[in-house]
Each structure stands twice: as structure tokens, then as C-alpha cells.
Amino acid sequence: MGHVLMEHRSGLVRSAHVSLAGGRGEREAALLMLGKLAGRRRRTLAADKAYDTADFVAASRALGVPPHVAQNTSDRRSAIDGRTTRHASYGLSLKIRAWIETHFGWLKMAAGLRQMKQRGLERVDALFQQAMAASNLVRLPKLMAAGSVA
Known part of the structure; x- marks a missing residue:
């Protein structure tokens, strides 16, 4: 399973993680990625x-x-x-949360990763993180044109 932590203001991926499929995998991955974030914001x-x-x-x-x-x-x-x-921020957060699907859509359509061509957790994780970094690079020109990124 692929997990992504996205920044709300820009829509950029902050963290990506792959885990074995399981009932609690999504929640455990979210807490793991949150725990690794630095900063006091x-x-x-x-x-x-x-x-x-x-x-x-x-x-x-x-x-x-x-x-x-x-x-x-x-x-x-x-x-x-x-x-x-x-x-009010609760409702806004739920609307912005849908942006995460654009990264997964890009991953499946443009990056051609609808089905992984690698085997093994480490290899799939590396490919997934690389694809999410590329998804950020695709998004950057739009942000720069809008003046959202300095």
C-alpha cells in the first residue's frame, strides 16, 4: 500500500511511504510520517x-x-x-484533502504505475517515492505561475 502525506497550502507531497497491506496499515503509516515531520508550524x-x-x-x-x-x-x-x-478549518481541510487524489491519478496514468513492475517492499518503496517526487516536479510550474512558491 502506498501512503502519502501532503502539504495543504501547496498540494505538494511531503512524505511518501509503502507498507504491506493490512487492516491498520494506513493509520500506522500516517502516524509514522507525522512523527518524522520537523518544524514547529x-x-x-x-x-x-x-x-x-x-x-x-x-x-x-x-x-x-x-x-x-x-x-x-x-x-x-x-x-x-x-x-x-x-x-471552519475542518470543512476546508476535508475539501483540500481531495487534492491527494491528483497525485495518485498522475502516478497511475502518466507515470505508468497502475501495476508495480518491481517486487519487494524496498524496491516498490523506492519507485513510489521517486514517482511522488516527480509528481511534485510536475506541480511546481503551476504553483510558481500562481505565485504560491517563492
Whole structure:
């Protein structure tokens, strides 16, 4: 499974990681990538409904990163409560979260990686990170033209 951590302001990939497929792989990879981020800038984490679990929300908050996770209320109680959803930034984060799909779309269509041609976790990870770096390079001219990147 490929995992990506994207910066909200520019839409650039900050971190990419490949893990073995499993039930908790996405959430564990997200926490791993969050833990490796440097800097003191205030952060939030936007994610889909799969991340709406009590343990993930608590771990994210323990790292000092408020989780802006889409609420999963189908036949259960969401771990995301009013202290998160009351902020305007919560709705904005969920809209911007969809940008991540442009990187995966580019990976499958332009980079030709719909199906991996490598075997082994290390090789697939290297190829995935290289492809995500290339996706950032494709996005940079658009950002520079808009004046978003100095």
C-alpha cells in the first residue's frame, strides 16, 4: 500500500511511504510520517473515514496534530467530536484533502504505475517515492505561475 502525506497550502507531497497491506496499515503509516515531520508550524491532519477510530484520533492529538478526519457515523459513534468540527478549518481541510487524489491519478496514468513492475517492499518503496517526487516536479510550474512558491 502506498501512503502519502501532503502539504495543504501547496498540494505538494511531503512524505511518501509503502507498507504491506493490512487492516491498520494506513493509520500506522500516517502516524509514522507525522512523527518524522520537523518544524514547529501548527499542523492539522485531514483524512477520510477510515481514520475515524478512537486510537488514531488520540494518537494524532498526542503528537500535537489535530485530526480533521471525515466523520464515520454509519451505525457507530464518531471519534471526531464538536471541538474539531466546530472550526471552519475542518470543512476546508476535508475539501483540500481531495487534492491527494491528483497525485495518485498522475502516478497511475502518466507515470505508468497502475501495476508495480518491481517486487519487494524496498524496491516498490523506492519507485513510489521517486514517482511522488516527480509528481511534485510536475506541480511546481503551476504553483510558481500562481505565485504560491517563492
